[in-house]
Amino acid sequence: MANLSLVTPMAHDVKSGIYGLSNPFDTPERKAFRETIEAFVDTEIRPHAYAWDEAGHVPWELHEKVGALGVFGFGIDEKYGGLGFDDPFMRTDFAVAMAMCGAGGIPAALGGRGISLDPLQKLAHDDIRSRVLPEIISGRKGSSLGITEPGAGSDVANLTSSARKDGDDWILNGSKTFITGGMESDYFVIGARTGGPGLAGVSLFFVEADMPGFTRTPLSKKMGWWASNQATLYFDNMRVPAKNLMGQENYGFIQIMQNFNYERLALVACALGMMKVCLEDSIEWAQERETFGKPLIRHQVIRHKIADMSAKVDAVQSLLWMLCAQIDAGTMPVAEICKAKFFATKSLEFCASEAMQILGGAGYLRGNRIENVYREVKVIAIGGGSEEIMRDLSVRQMGL
Numbered sequence: 001m002a003n004l005s006l007v008t009p010m011a012h013d014v015k016s017g018i019y020g021l022s023n024p025f026d027t028p029e030r031k032a033f034r035e036t037i038e039a040f041v042d043t044e045i046r047p048h049a050y051a052w053d054e055a056g057h058v059p060w061e062l063h064e065k066v067g068a069l070g071v072f073g074f075g076i077d078e079k080y081g082g083l084g085f086d087d088p089f090m091r092t093d094f095a096v097a098m099a100m101c102g103a104g105g106i107p108a109a110l111g112g113r114g115i116s117l118d119p120l121q122k123l124a125h126d127d128i129r130s131r132v133l134p135e136i137i138s139g140r141k142g143s144s145l146g147i148t149e150p151g152a153g154s155d156v157a158n159l160t161s162s163a164r165k166d167g168d169d170w171i172l173n174g175s176k177t178f179i180t181g182g183m184e185s186d187y188f189v190i191g192a193r194t195g196g197p198g199l200a201g202v203s204l205f206f207v208e209a210d211m212p213g214f215t216r217t218p219l220s221k222k223m224g225w226w227a228s229n230q231a232t233l234y235f236d237n238m239r240v241p242a243k244n245l246m247g248q249e250n251y252g253f254i255q256i257m258q259n260f261n262y263e264r265l266a267l268v269a270c271a272l273g274m275m276k277v278c279l280e281d282s283i284e285w286a287q288e289r290e291t292f293g294k295p296l297i298r299h300q301v302i303r304h305k306i307a308d309m310s311a312k313v314d315a316v317q318s319l320l321w322m323l324c325a326q327i328d329a330g331t332m333p334v335a336e337i338c339k340a341k342f343f344a345t346k347s348l349e350f351c352a353s354e355a356m357q358i359l360g361g362a363g364y365l366r367g368n369r370i371e372n373v374y375r376e377v378k379v380i381a382i383g384g385g386s387e388e389i390m391r392d393l394s395v396r397q398m399g400l
């Protein structure tokens, strides 16, 4: 009878050539980067993933160790501590490898800062970006993006947190919720209403946790992503200096929308990593576990489940490579990223369900990757633009 280890992660490497496709856009640099990240995840994260997830926290040193790999610096100028180049393949290889660590809260805790970096570099006053970007990218400090509110999630154009002019300053009032990393971040990029109703009245602000008028409380008892924290932030007559307005007043909505592209690409990669977990751990289990006198893998129903999962992994992987190639060539395929996001999360949902069936009761116990993936399907399907919103947006992007 197979023995599912509950606290020791199962072997990552299923040496059976289950990933037959190779990336036509691979380079020696990308391969070396991928191998470095995979080795890092296997040695530095995977052995601790279960314990950190149960504890609801990752040690801050991990932020700094991951920062030292340079992975927070894609697309960020070297003068701000970044890599000075971008590479969508490396970005997504990082996200795939991290998603396979055994607890999705860990990449969420580390990578939560990622969605605030591009606006900070592009839009923040130079005094601010020169000071904070090196701290965030090195992993010494955390940062978060605060768009979602208790009364506005998908409907970003209707957010109600407000900023009004007072002399040279702004006075910020309102609240944000579900903000990843929000309990530990020192720095925030916040969307607030500075103009009339709708999308033309939204601006972005740089906010610091130690500013008077800022408070936060944790969202606890979540379905997944335990190793990361999500916060509700409150702004009570919070005075924000004029130079903290990011970009042009009332142009925040378009900046928020542009920023979603890389977040969604990363979520596609994350879904792919989770699907690979489903495939790998199902195969390993099906090879070991025997029922009715033979290994599960010899039952045709189980073989077909694995074939279906494998085909979906191939499809999402191929799509992701094509998106990366197009971005690398200089175009952002907005509609295709939206389509890829809901396609990937629906494929993930299928794989998580089938993997759980293959593991049977053992999969239902805490401490194995399938149980974790199963609980974390929905955060990928909802966060960063839900499946419904992604379908809607992709059709609109097609001009329909």
Ligand SMILES: Cc1cc2nc3c(=O)[nH]c(=O)nc-3n(C[C@H](O)[C@H](O)[C@H](O)COP(=O)(O)OP(=O)(O)OC[C@H]3O[C@@H](n4cnc5c(N)ncnc54)[C@H](O)[C@@H]3O)c2cc1C
Pocket: 112, 144, 145, 146, 147, 148, 152, 153, 154, 155, 177, 178, 179, 180, 181, 225, 230, 379, 382, 383, 384, 385, 386, 387, 388, 389
């Ligand atoms: C763990 C976690 C971490 C998060 N981290 C962050 C973060 O760091 N920063 C941040 O700003 N936000 C964050 N979010 C918020 C996330 O982006 C939102 O949850 C998401 O955008 C959906 O918004 P909502 O939850 O308010 O759902 P709603 O907008 O209320 O939607 C509810 C449901 O209705 C559907 N729906 C809405 N409008 C339509 C429509 N027009 N047609 C059809 N269906 C529709 C949606 O798809 C969804 O299924 C996080 C969320 C979670 C769960």
